[in-house]
Amino acid sequence: MNLDIISIGDELLIGQTLNTNAHWISKQMNAVGFVVREQVSIADTEEAILTAVENSLGKSTVVLITGGLGPTKDDLTMPTLNKYFGGKLVRDEGVYQHIEQIITSRGYVMNKNNQDQAMVPDNCKVIHNENGTAPGLWFEKDGKVVVAMPGVPYETKAIITDTVIPLLKAKYELPEIINQMVYTQGVPESMLAELLTDWEDNLPSAIKLAYLPSPGRVKLRMSSVGKDRQQMQVAIDEQIEKLKQIIPDNVYSEDNEDLGELIGKLLREQGKTLATAESCTGGYIAHLITRVAGSSDYYKGSVVSYANEIKINALGVNAADIEQYGAVSQLVVEQMVLGVQKNMQTDYAIATSGVAGPTGGSVEKPVGTVWIALATPDGIISKKYQFGKLREVNIERAAMAALGMLRGWFLLTLLYVMCV
């Protein structure tokens, strides 16, 4: 069953506000069983609103609208919908009292704008807005539903969770939808597609596959719509097992985890600790690890050694080696990783040293050259990567590759244990 989302507001069209509402609502509606057909962002004008509603009602059963419900003159959603559905505005006592309570609790007196917000169309169901003054409006026409909600994200989230989803579930019979993510690393999208050609061609028709590339990773999404959730999940799990046989070293998670979370889970499970020594990634790996709640259980810290003297003083790198081989070299990155592993007394350590760009490159070591080292209880591994020209992307890719090396190590260890 199709559902459209209409976001109203000039702030979206001039690139002032990122449309997180459409994103969040889509996720909820997809989970409930709707197919989101279209998200559209339009201006605060009667013409734009009427055109969008008319268009969406022609294609979809449910239309969810956010924005333009405020108390000021530039908010046109309510009068426009009232006109479209041919109702008239009447004062709603419940809404009036709720607005009055909010306004007076803030130490203000009701003004005309506040009073006008209690005037609602007489042919819609009024939805209580616990967190704000503008109520939600639920219109029905020919078995279809149009809901208007405020643009303020936390107000609309509560309205959707508390009222809209229960009402939609009661009104329509909805299918089960599964979107299963499989994260892969180490193979570019085009190569991955080639490796997976046969597997992809033989996927059951009920499973739809998508490739989602991002720096250093390719996510695979397997989607399925049906009635029996358990059966659908079994079918997807079967395909993931087959996938793992084709690219065992590249699948790193079947859940919606990022690498920072996954590394954390692996370290926690094994009771091991980690430290990092970052040059070109400049603290970004530490951030990816520490933004995960509870990371202090396994992560001891990082030395962001941007200057060579810090590499020498805080990590024990040999100054003569920096002089002779450069900071971006295997010898230096290995000394960095051993230095931080020793100083912070951890089981594992990761170090990076590279040319993030845009300056600092040479013929021998162009921008994008990055050395990464991993220290484990059983020895160290180091590897040279050649990324691209964009500084921020190089930082991202180097961080992903570094976490990927640690993930790879855990995988190898696990395979070894399984095989012995």
Place this chain on the structure above:
Amino acid sequence: MNLDIISIGDELLIGQTLNTNAHWISKQMNAVGFVVREQVSIADTEEAILTAVENSLGKSTVVLITGGLGPTKDDLTMPTLNKYFGGKLVRDEGVYQHIEQIITSRGYVMNKNNQDQAMVPDNCKVIHNENGTAPGLWFEKDGKVVVAMPGVPYETKAIITDTVIPLLKAKYELPEIINQMVYTQGVPESMLAELLTDWEDNLPSAIKLAYLPSPGRVKLRMSSVGKDRQQMQVAIDEQIEKLKQIIPDNVYSEDNEDLGELIGKLLREQGKTLATAESCTGGYIAHLITRVAGSSDYYKGSVVSYANEIKINALGVNAADIEQYGAVSQLVVEQMVLGVQKNMQTDYAIATSGVAGPTGGSVEKPVGTVWIALATPDGIISKKYQFGKLREVNIERAAMAALGMLRGWFLLTLLYVMCV
């Protein structure tokens, strides 16, 4: 002149990917002088793409499309546009060589997917994609333009900046639009609006004002549309001068600089150096500083001291003080900042220690409690902040507050120099 943005991809409609492309593109196109009429996100199907393009071309002069240009089977944008514009696919040698160069530099051999990406419609202008394998496609019809670009944000950003904007400027006569950002810090949005009431009411009608709050900052956006750019800028600058008289300590930049860039500029101008010691911010401050190109000139590094033993061993914090006062305390954060300033031999240093959450809070130090210290050549300053409950927001706000303390110091020094 109207412009539409079409974003293609099921990942948007299922709420998996936040549509940052439409947001960023809208901002750029607004700055160039276009009116963004509509942003629409649709599925990867021929029908949806054809309908959206047809609809947009009926209402707007320029249509910018992102997504669905990859090498895999779920990418339908190119064949669909080729069908719509009635062309045929031919091999583009320049594109072929670029793809080959990327693929071989990564150590792979060209496969059929890669080769197919060099097959482009013969009736469009091919746009070089410096950062990826899928080229941009520029179609023209009846004085209107349709451009298809990849969905990967950094690829599309470069294509738009380097090629699409110059071509659109050459083709159409566009009005001048100024969007002047004024960054403020230290006053919440509602108080700021109150402080600025008179100033706002007396703005010239040609200048439109918007408030953009984000964790730890409020940006003010002053917009103006017209023909004479210089005149428009003079009018805006006059208003900024008035604004500075009202909130002199809170305006920190009039350019589109973030705090990381601004701090870098200030340090560079004065030939000073910085180091950081991060506990609760976990490397995020280091990342904000080092993602700025050239930051190695003034930034020496960071000790991300997540574990108490690192605070003790690497920063010289007194273990007894951690025991007695806790790691989140004035005494400890001051020892951290002095430790890193001394060890890394820098002019300035910043340290953070706090409870990012969601766990680790207590009655005395609830989640969101953060101590920040700044070491300068003239002594140290430390301050306690109380942020909210969300971990990622707390990390962001603490980092902003820390960089803000350094900015504030520079401002005070500057005022002092000016007054003496």
